Amino acid sequence: MLHIQTISLVQFKNYTRQDFRFQQRIVGITGRNGSGKTNLLDAIYYLCFTRSYFTSSESQNTQYHTNGFRIEGLLEKQGQEEKIVCTVKDGKKEVSLNDEKYDRFSRHIGQFPAVMIAPDDAEIILGGSEERRKWLDTLLSQLYPDYLEHLIVYQKILLQRNSLLKNIAATGQHQDSLLDVFDQQLVQHGIPVFEQRKAFLTAFIPQVQQLYDFISGTHEIVNIRYQCTLQEEDYATQLNTARYKDLQLQRTTAGIHRDDLLFLLNEHPMKNSASQGQRKSFLFALKLAQFEVIRQHKQFAPLLLLDDVFEKLDQERVMRLISLVASDSYGQVFITDTHAERLQHSFEATGQTIQLLKI
Ligand SMILES: Nc1ncnc2c1ncn2[C@@H]1O[C@H](COP(=O)(O)OP(=O)(O)OP(=O)(O)O)[C@@H](O)[C@H]1O
Structure with a gap:
């Protein structure tokens, strides 16, 4: 079981200094528009992921006119007390678990799983491919530390390869042997990411369908098509074939950083044809299937953070x-x-009690 008992916020967004105690399994957070409900969910998310769900800019998380913030949470996980502290001060971030600082934040990921469902999630369907990769990567990183490691190294090599391509264009010097080394490393770290994404999605789709049927009360067919050029051709060959083009464009055109997911409703792309209610139902199905997968994998339920679910359903x-x-x-x-x-x-209609927090 994973349960957050208290959270203390200092200068986090609109909270100057505030403590919350969560005494029940179901906690309702109520208050007027702009009172800080979403910010409180985000603070909980931050403890689990060492980052905000909504922004990667720490200055946006820091209360206006201050130079940092602090979030402290006391949790119970499988009978053990755990303390997580995240601080940002003058742009420097520190995260500790039970007073031990992490040297790498990625080590924290997956230990305290959580699933957020928020109105902005519509971007997973409507936005660019990076939104869908981010969703999938966050999910898989919580399940498989190896996946996150491969992804981090892949992205680092990709940046280096792209700056080399720019450098070659600027200096006119050939650097084929260095490009060969980068290509080899991209293959080494890109293929496990591809394999994991592919295997995961195959097993995941039926779970999304089942939850979509339940939430919508219909039998519309939902599908997720994984679009990756590695399905068609060996990655090393692709990098080799694309090298001339990459040199012209000064960026790497082949690889898992270009992957996309196509969401379909009755075989039509959801982006163009689904209604807002259908999209929202699909997003719930997607996120709750994510919840199920994490629960099965960890053998305990992640925290579930639901923001503004009543809208559009x-x-x-x-x-x-x-x-x-x-x-x-x-x-x-x-x-x-x-x-x-x-x-x-x-x-209460479901027979459950709820702790109501008015903020
Ligand atoms: N860095 C910051 N410093 C101070 N206040 C901030 C900061 N970032 C956001 N806010 C304030 O937080 C409030 C928004 O809070 P939040 O999004 O949590 O509201 P909410 O209760 O979820 O609202 P709604 O019901 O409209 O969804 C706004 O008043 C905004 O001005």
Whole structure:
């Protein structure tokens, strides 16, 4: 079991200094627009991922006119007390677990799994391919530390290769042997990422379908098509064939950094044809399937952070969703809403009690 008991915020976004105690499995966070509900969810997310869900800019997380922030959380994981502290001061970030500082934040990832569902998630469907890769990478990194390691090295080599391509263009000097070394390293770290993405998606799609059926109460067919050039041709050959083009464009055109996922509803791309409610139902199915996969893998439920779920879903879908996340097979659930009564009644209708925090 994973349960966050308290969180203390100092200068994190709109919180100057505030402590929260979470006493129940289901915690409702209510308050007016702009009162800081999403920011509190994000602080919890930050403890789990050493970063905000919404922004990679620490200055946006820091309260206006201050030079840093601090988030401290006390958690219980499988019967053990755990303390996580994240601080940013004058642009320098530190994260510690039980007072031991991490030398690399990536070591923290996956230990305290969490799934956030937020309105901005529509970007996973509507935005560019990097949004979909980011979603998949965050998920797989929580499951497989090796995946994250390969990805980090791959991205580092990619940057080096791209700057070499620019350098060659600027100086006119051939550097084929150095490019060969980079190509070899891209292959070494890119292929495991490709294999993991492919295997994962194959097993994942039926789970998304099952949850989509449940939430929507329909039998529309959802699908995720993995688009990667490595499916068609050996990566080393591709890099070799693309080298001339890469030299012209001064960037690496082949590889897993260009992967995309095509989301389909009844075989049509969701981006163009699905309604807002269908898209939202799909995103819930996607995220709750993610939750299931993590739970099966870790043998305990991740934290579930639900932001503004009532928007754009009809009453029936909302109730099916609430009945699912309220069930005992889920772990600790945090849910925001501007209407305290709506939140309370929705959960009480399922026979569960909810702690209401008004902020
Ligand atoms: N760096 C910052 N420093 C101080 N305040 C900030 C900072 N970043 C955001 N805010 C404030 O936080 C508030 C937004 O909080 P949040 O998004 O958590 O609101 P919310 O309760 O989820 O609102 P809604 O119901 O509209 O979704 C805004 O008032 C914004 O001005």
